[in-house]
Amino acid sequence: MAVASISPSTGGLVPEAQPRLQKPKLPLWKQIISSRWSYVFIAPWLIGTAVFGWYPMLSSIRYTLYNWTGFGEPTQFVGLRHFIKVATSPIFWRSVGNAVRYTVVLVPIQLSLALILAIILNNPRLRFSAIFRAAFFIPAICSVIVLAVPVRYLVLNLNRAVPQVFVDIGLFNRSLGFLQDSRYALSVITAFGIWQSFGYNLVFFLAALQSVPVELYEAATVDGAGRLAKLWHITIPLIRPVGVLILLLALLGSMRVFESVLALTDGGPFFATEVPMTYIYHYAFRPVRGMGGSINLGFASAAALFYSILLLGLTAGQVIVVRWSRARRRELGLSQ
């Protein structure tokens, strides 16, 4: 094969297009044998994921079609009756409403506070910012349940400290306290939620802020931009990809709140603070009074599947937004 030829017009050398060097195609079984170590290395992870991830996902769908108390094999086929029961259950929809109320209050408040504090702490001239960041992050690294149990007793003791005035005008009932009073219980749980996970979003926003190149701000200063203009025209647009991701994760996480509700109120006074995850838990493992039924793993699975589908928009959105935001940040030159 000639590597080059003489160009007819100019008389000079012209490189010849080379046919692509093809690796000889091995038959499939030979390929498998030659990459045997790949399979060995992948095996533990693959087996673990298949057995404890994929198979349960499929299997749990099968359980939604049966009545089953958990002993032996499920034998009582009920078809789609569980789904109808969930879709028409007032307690279930109440739990969804509670989760929505929780999310709609928590996410805007917590994220805006986190962003504001991140902007304040991102000032390089502020010494000790690491200490403040640590202080606000500590509740976030703790186990939710280990915080919620003492906080429950803290709130119980705070009940005693409420001034008598509020009791007299009927706003506060000292025998119920905050957590047994359906007027306040969800608010306490929400406040706890805002407090506990604030640190995570603070650190996320700090990371996002720090990825903005300083030169942009310096150039803006030269052009005469004030602090507010810099915020609006540089900071906000550049952290928007990460911001959307943070928002979506916060929404999804809040709709699936479980441990704090379980420890603080276990669904609240007669389901006033029940959320979907505790609803499912009550039907699967630990019934509560007034539930209208006892342990029914089939029904719990159906409720869980139903709720997953309700949240499908958010979960699918999460996968899509991760990819979008990574592409966008590459566009903006914020990461490679």
Added chain:
Amino acid sequence: MTTVATPSLHVQTQKRKRTTRAQIGRLVTYVVLSVIGWFYLFPFWWMVAGSLKTKNEFFSRPLSLIPQEWFFANYVDAWNKAKFGTYFLNTVFVACCVVGGVIIFSSMAAYALARTEFPGKRILQTIIVVTLFLPAGYTIIPVYEIMLKLHLTNTIWAIIILGIAGATGFNAFLYWGYFATIPKEFEEAAVIDGASFVQTFWRVVFPLAKPMTGTVALMTLLGVWNDFFTPMIFTLNKPHLRTLAVGMYAFVSENSRDWTAMLAAAIITLTPIILTFIFLQRYFVEAISGAVK
């Protein structure tokens, strides 16, 4: 005569006024942040104070932050009577096993994915992406059934195996990204020197990924130490196997009036993680920021 450009006295005074104003502004920020920060951590002050009070003092002055005498017996109660010593050792054991298992298995899988081509790789990647989108039922129930069939429901191994299986996926992804940035020359040199596939991995590539191993270890440790739901399902009714988080939840029903011991138990549970965080703060933040980017 040398002319030295010195700002006029007027400008100098103005500059001093501007810096002083900036300094005062910063001082105000420090004070405000400190006050907010102190209130933010109030539950922790309360827990520490309460854990050091005698039961009588706790009952009469529950909200005070400085105990009259420092009463350490609550910690002894929590460790022995309330069995938190056992829970602590269980949690440490689970954490060591899970972190070790995750590091080994996820780095292995990531190496195969990053550096080799094999039949079925494309299919695998597609399956992984698809499973991210699927809605799921209550997967803990089938998982429990599998553990029943394996006769592992009364052991601590259930928690360990599930912990490893759950965390390997995400961490393999992290390692994969990291391995992709390691120059191939190292491996090529090892192969030329006669290293086998396994040797190339263990002796050359894996040591090079130490930073990522640190991150993986830290994040996995955090997840395992704080994990509540899965350990609860498997060990709530087996007190000698419980982890700290499960113990905390069980405490309420089993020792319901011993609040000072409960606070001591909470401090026992939280202190290792908080101390780890304070000393390794930088790595935590880097790990989380890295995940964001």
